[in-house]
Amino acid sequence: MTDLIQLGKQAKSASSQLALLETSRKNDLLEKMATALEEHIPAILEANEKDLSRAADYGISDTMQDRLRLTKQRIMDMSAGIRQIATLPDPIGEVDKMWKTVDGLMIGQQRVPLGVIGIIYESRPNVTTDAASLCFKSGNSVILRGGKEAIHSNQKLVAILQDSLIENDFSPYAIQLITDSSYEVANEFMRLNDYLDVLIPRGGANLIRRVKENATVPVIETGTGNNHIYIDSDIDLQMALNIVVNAKVQRPSVCNAIETILVHEAIAPTFLPAIETVLLAENVALRGDEKALTYLTNATLATQEDFETEYLELILAIKVVSSLDEALNHINQYSTRHSEAIITNNYFASQRFLNEVDAAAVYVNASTRFTDGFMFGFGAEIGISTQKLHARGPMGLNELTSTKYIVYGNGQVRS
Structure with a gap:
């Protein structure tokens, strides 16, 4: 069984070194890690092929296998993501504000690393390099625990990153991987309070x-994506069609894809036949409520479970609503607070939607597929936080930091 205590001790030691590392040195090491990935593309693809060859044995669908699959271009994109993180401003040591008290004390609020970050994730090997590089740049060591379906890919990626650190005279324990994919080890990891900060x-x-x-350590919850698009009565039809297709079809297996569209009854006779034609051509299975089925020819009747489900597949639920109020009620009942969108030409409807929908990202006339750290300009992301404490939405460098107060005095004592 994996010695989690040893991993924790090593991570703590590395985090102390990393917290004090100069920005230029961190950036240089990140550049070296990016280059190392590019130099080992054949080995990474070979490891990934081992995972893909076993995917069917684990019951992983074709759509979900897309999340697991690496290509030369995807590895180059992972490398480019690391390089972009190297170019981003370093939050560590930044003093957000400083003020003088009536006692003459100068008090500042300075950004510091969280310390040791644990990450549990599934399927996607690109999370390994995204998480490792974001944690490294923000001064945190990281212990990664990926799923068994990607174990060969993750082992190879972490080994390459660690070797790059060793070759450049830095501790490889800044980036570590738990290779035991059992639930028992995962549960023990969730309770590693003496070593994990989050x-x-x-x-x-x-x-x-x-x-x-199961966790006893502090958790930042990244949420599932039961996301919606509301099609208002006043729309640009072609724009609405383009956005829905992009949000459902472009990459259906990711958390910022949509799972349900809500269509105003006034536009349903026009919009639903048009979107059905386009989506059927993309092999999307449609599940509509009774009103929607009056305008659809190749859909099955939706159940309540359909409106509750994050499919991560080419399946879309459809509901016809009588008003914006009904759409808002439906979203606030079924949403996982990830990403929600409205398509409308009505300014007042758009503002109500922005104000009344409770989600990490709320869109007007744009695809939910943009909820992504890279697309938001953060370089990459640890995940999309759907909670409201500490961080919400795509989590980049700043969200992987905390603050401490620094206080300058000249002999003050409290009376």
């Missing part, structure tokens, strides 16, 4: 729930 789960609903139920 735990971040990134995956499906079952993983998130298991971490919330």
Whole structure:
């Protein structure tokens, strides 16, 4: 069994070194890690092929296998993500504000690393390099625990990153991987209070729930994406079609894809036949409520479970609503507070939607697929936080820091 205590001790030691590392040195090491990935593309692809060859044995669908699959271009994109993180401003040591008290004390609030970050995630090997590089730049050491379905890919990626650190005279323990994928070790990891400062789960609903139920270390919850687009009565039809197709089809297996569209009854006779034609051509299975089925020819009747489900597949639920109020009520009942969108030409409807929808990202006339650290300009992301404490939305460098107060005096004592 994995010696988690040893991993924790090593991570603590590395975090102390990393917290004091100069920005230029961190950036140089990140550049070296990016280059190392590019130099080992054949070895990474070979390891990934081992994972893909076993995917069917684990019951992983074709759509979900897309999350697991690496290509030369995807590895180059992972490398580019590390390089972009190297170019971002370093938050560590930054003093957000400073003020003088009536006692003459100068008090500042300075950004510091969280310390040791644990991350539990599924399927996607790119999370390994995204998480490692974001934690490294923000001065945190990281212990990664990926799923068994990506174990060969993750082992190879972490080994490459660690070797790069060793070759450049820095501790490889800044980035570590738990290779035992058993539930027992995962549960023990969730209770590593003496060494983990925070735990971040990134995956499906079952993983998130298991971490919330079992963890004793502080958790930043990254949420599932039961996301909606509301099609208002006043729309640009072609724009609405383009956005819905992009949000459902471009990459259906990710958390910022949509799972339900809500269509105003006034536009339903025009919009639904048009969107059905486009989506059927993309092999999307449609599940509509009774009103929607009056305008659809190739859909099955939706159940309540359909409106509750994050499919992560080419399946879309459809409901016809009588008003913006009904759409808002539906979203606030079924949303996982990830990403929600409205398509409308009505300014007042758009503002009500922005104000009344409770989600990490709320869109007007744009695809929910933009809820992503890279697309938001953060370089990469640890995940999309759907909670309201500490961080919300795509978590970049700043969200991986805390603050401490620094106080300058000249002999003050309290009376």
